[in-house]
Amino acid sequence: MKIGIVCYPTFGGSGVVATELGLELSKRGHEIHFITYSQPVRLELLNKNVHFHEVNVPEYPLFHYQPYELALSSKLVDMVKLHKIDVLHVHYAIPHAYAAYMAKKMLHEEGIEVPIVTTLHGTDITLVGSHPFYKSAVAFSINKSDAVTSVSQSLKEDTLRLFDITNKIQVVPNFIDLEKHINHYTDCQRAMMADDDEKIITHISNFRPVKRIQDIIHIFNKIQKEIPAKLMMVGEGPEKEPAERLCERLGIEDKVIFFGKSHEIDKILCFSDLFLLPSETESFGLAALEAMASGVPIISSNTGGIPEVNKQGVSGFLSNVGDIDDMVKNALYILKNDSILAEFKANAKKEAEQFDIHKIVPYYEAIYKEAMINCISI
Secondary structure (H helix, E strand, O other): OEEEEEOOOOOOHHHHHHHHHHHHHHHOOOEEEEEEOOOOOOOOOOOOOEEEEEOOOOOOOOOOOOOHHHHHHHHHHHHHHHHOOOEEEEEOHHHHHHHHHHHHHHHHHOOOOOOEEEEEOOHHHHOOOOOOOOHHHHHHHHHHOOEEEEOOHHHHHHHHHHOOOOOOEEEOOOOEOHHHHOOOOOHHHHOOOOOOOOEEEEEEOOOOHHHOHHHHHHHHHHHHOOOOEEEEEEOOOOOHHHHHHHHHHHOOHHHEEEEEOOOOHHHHHHOOOEEEEOOOOOOOOHHHHHHHHOOOOEEEEOOOOHHHOOOEOOOEEEEOOOOHHHHHHHHHHHHOOHHHHHHHHHHHHHHHHHHEHHHHHHHHHHHHHHHHHHHHHO
16 A cells, blocks of 8 residues: 555654554555655654655745645645555644645545545644634544544543544554564663662653653652662653752752653663653553553553553552652552562563554554545445
8 A cells, every 4th residue: 555644743652653653564565655844753764665755834924824734735635646645644633634634625626536544642632622723623624534543542532522523433552663672781781870779760751741740750759768769851841940940959859860852762761660650641651651661660640541551550550640649659569579570570561562563553554445445435
């Protein structure tokens, strides 16, 4: 198949998932065309089955905001015609599904039928999509897609609750390439981050308020009073500076390392003993899955799609949002006993196996084929 993929080309979860999906599909013999405003961050190596087409938005003084949706629709039309693309897979309802539908209608006028598969990732539904200014457009885009997928059952339920949806939504979870999380590092490299008697606790995110970054600092502060520990904070965002100031007030700045954006996440996770994810909400919890694939147990909130990834008492523990004391208690239970820690590490890795990319991608292939058949038969 020739598959066009539209996504945000950033460090965000949806862009990462879309890029990894496209690369895996290319390995399975499909021709992949990424169509977006810049090259996706994880699209490091182009090959004969992977192509990138940049969407340029000309700047006109007439427009206060440049019309990206219009430029994207036109680019999709051109790419479908030029490369004979069979199906468009768009990640995020707004603006991608909306732009894809306009492209679909323009192509229809020329006798070309191309199906649209829309994947819902989270904030396009729970944050942006539910805003009154966009709600009608989101519902329209979902209902006009030829197939719709959601990354978790929780997100599917949120979508059906927030919008008047007449279309079928299939749950296809996010995935991980387990081969990329094989430990290639030696114990001696661990000393770069912590002493031998210290446990390494990690958090990775975009440091937005929804991640409850200050909760992470408070949880760690209570843990380090009980056992020697270091905290690795990976990522950038508006909550980073307030978190740094909080560490200074608590007198633990020497025990917390802020990495910013890092391309060595696999190395950091390899030496981590625990991963903290006390978010207000998560549509799936991709960061937790990546940690589990590296054999890192999870202490998380019991919200959104996280319980579909982190299994209570198996790969880690779940607590109510904001229940810092319960998270500390669960963390210490895992960390204080080396045999219990080893058991949770093994369980985390085993639970991650069900989300292996090689198990999930065939679901998308089947959805593409069904959408193509239905599009032709209409």
